[in-house]
Amino acid sequence: xxxxxxxxxxxxxxxxxxxxxxxxxxxxxxxxxxxxxxxxxxxxxxxxxxxxxxxxxxxxxxxxxxxxxxxxxxxxxxx
Amino acid sequence: xxxxxxxxxxxxxxxxxxxxxxxxxxxxxxxxxxxxxxxxxxxxxxxxxxxxxxxxxxxxxxxxxxxxxxxxxxxxxxxxxxxxxxxxxxxxxxxxxxxxxxxxxxxxxxxxxxxxxxxxxxxxxxxxxxxxxxxxxxxxxxxxxxxxxxxxxxxxxxxxxxxxxxxxxxxxxxxxxxxxxxxxxxxxxxxxxxxxxxxxxxxxxxxxxxxxxxxxxxxxxxxxxxxxxxxxxxxxxxxxxxxxxxxxxxxxxxxxxxxxxxxxxxxxxxxxxxxxxxxxxxxxxxxxxxxxxxxxxxxxxxxxxxxxxxxxxxxxxxxxxxxxxxxxxxxxxxxxxxxxxxxxxxxxxxxxxxxxxxxxxxxxxxxxxxxxxxxxxxxxxxxxxxxxxxxxxx
Numbered sequence: 197x198x199x200x201x202x203x204x205x206x207x208x209x210x211x212x213x214x215x216x217x218x219x220x221x222x223x224x225x226x227x228x229x230x231x232x233x234x235x236x237x238x239x240x241x242x243x244x245x246x247x248x249x250x251x252x253x254x255x256x257x258x259x260x261x262x263x264x265x266x267x268x269x270x271x272x273x274x275x
Numbered sequence: 276x277x278x279x280x281x282x283x284x285x286x287x288x289x290x291x292x293x294x295x296x297x298x299x300x301x302x303x304x305x306x307x308x309x310x311x312x313x314x315x316x317x318x319x320x321x322x323x324x325x326x327x328x329x330x331x332x333x334x335x336x337x338x339x340x341x342x343x344x345x346x347x348x349x350x351x352x353x354x355x356x357x358x359x360x361x362x363x364x365x366x367x368x369x370x371x372x373x374x375x376x377x378x379x380x381x382x383x384x385x386x387x388x389x390x391x392x393x394x395x396x397x398x399x400x401x402x403x404x405x406x407x408x409x410x411x412x413x414x415x416x417x418x419x420x421x422x423x424x425x426x427x428x429x430x431x432x433x434x435x436x437x438x439x440x441x442x443x444x445x446x447x448x449x450x451x452x453x454x455x456x457x458x459x460x461x462x463x464x465x466x467x468x469x470x471x472x473x474x475x476x477x478x479x480x481x482x483x484x485x486x487x488x489x490x491x492x493x494x495x496x497x498x499x500x501x502x503x504x505x506x507x508x509x510x511x512x513x514x515x516x517x518x519x520x521x522x523x524x525x526x527x528x529x530x531x532x533x534x535x536x537x538x539x540x541x542x543x544x545x546x547x548x549x550x551x552x553x554x555x556x557x558x559x560x561x562x563x564x565x566x567x568x569x570x571x572x573x574x575x576x577x578x579x580x581x582x583x584x585x586x587x588x589x590x591x592x593x594x595x596x597x598x599x600x601x602x603x604x605x606x607x608x609x610x611x612x613x614x615x616x617x618x619x620x621x622x623x624x625x626x627x628x629x630x631x632x633x634x635x636x637x638x639x640x641x642x643x644x645x646x647x648x649x650x651x652x653x654x655x656x657x658x659x660x661x662x663x664x665x666x667x668x669x
Binding site: 210211212213214215217218221222224225241245248249253254275 | 493
């Protein structure tokens with residue numbers, strides 16, 4: 197099974213919306229092309245906000261992994 | 276308690292630092308020797324910059340000598356702190372020497388970082404400092420029509436409602452001057468809505484539509500090209516402008532990073548309930564300086580200050596610290612046309628803002644006027660931190 201190599205993990209659990217998305221945007225700003233940023237979020241709003249922003253900014257949502265009480269959003273910086 | 280007074284050093288003479296110092300002096304009297312350390316010795320009422328930029332406030336009204344706001348028992352050192360040594364219990368000062376403390380309160384606020392965004396300093400105006408607000412007021416006086424773009428160049432930033440308020444008040448200002456039909460007002464938001472808090476967006480977005488204020492979503496400013504009059508976003512969009520009004524990126528103060536007490540943004544890791552900073556029992560942080568996931572605003576500092584004062588007093592008097600911060604914030608949001616709404620929330624309860632009304636606008640105006648005589652001295656009546664008004668808890 198192919199696994200994604202995560203470059204940076206941001207633990208935004210407990211952070212209210214829009215904290216997890218803004219943390220992701222900050223990491224994308226600082227990161228390099230092809231980096232995979234993983235955001236851990238327990239906020240329901242992230243389920244719509246993060247995919248919507250990733251699509252708008254033309255990056256790649258690699259996967260969303262549901263966990264107990266939170267989800268892992270893995271995003272590749274494309275440009 | 277008797278004997279040698281406890282030494283308390285408060286870094287920063289803004290709303291949080293001033294209020295903590297005054298509350299501690301009131302509570303402890305001769306049991307504490309309190310010193311506020313501030314590099315300027317002046318206290319600014321920052322919410323007033325918005326009104327100044329739109330010609331609705333006088334600069335003299337927005338600044339006071341910090342000494343006049345502190346109780347007689349509190350010392351003021353007009354000094355810049357350059358290093359904090361939590362283990363040694365000292366603060367090193369820029370002009371030499373150091374101050375020893377038994378308890379430290381860090382209320383150093385945020386700094387504005389213009390050089391993180393190419394072209395920002397040269398190409399944009401703002402209202403996040405007195406100088407910027409005065410420059411924007413001058414630019415608006417000569418503005419005779421065109422496209423004004425308002426945006427945010429980084430999160431977190433102080434006073435989250437301010438860009439929306441500015442857009443609303445600016446639109447009214449242009450109407451009053453008879454140049455609205457020759458002007459476009461665009462609010463470029465970093466999110467997919469006008470405001471960070473969803474319930475507040477639901478109130479302000481219909482008003483923006485009604486007034487013809489355009490909303491550009493997911494626009495995180497990446498660069499400004501002043502010669503072309505174009506602002507570009509991280510998402511790959513571009514907006515042309517005749518006048519650009521941006522909130523600059525914010526970071527914690529250098530003293531925090533230089534003391535290895537901050538995270539990557541220079542914000543101090545702070546316990547969300549006790550407000551202890553960096554895991555130190557006798558060090559506390561409040562206001563804009565913390566990393567807490569809550570608004571950076573004077574209101575936040577206002578509600579945090581009594582918690583810190585109570586906990587330090589308990590430690591000094593030998594009682595168990597009992598008071599916790601519940602994330603309480605209250606702020607007004609001006610919607611123009613003489614109306615405003617109010618946002619009251621805490622960690623557990625998102626705001627349920629009422630429909631904008633003249634009453635809340637008047638309340639904001641009275642608060643602006645009454646600030647100097649009430650907030651820094653702790654005279655404003657307050658309910659216990661963590662409790663919420665009825666319309667929020669439902």
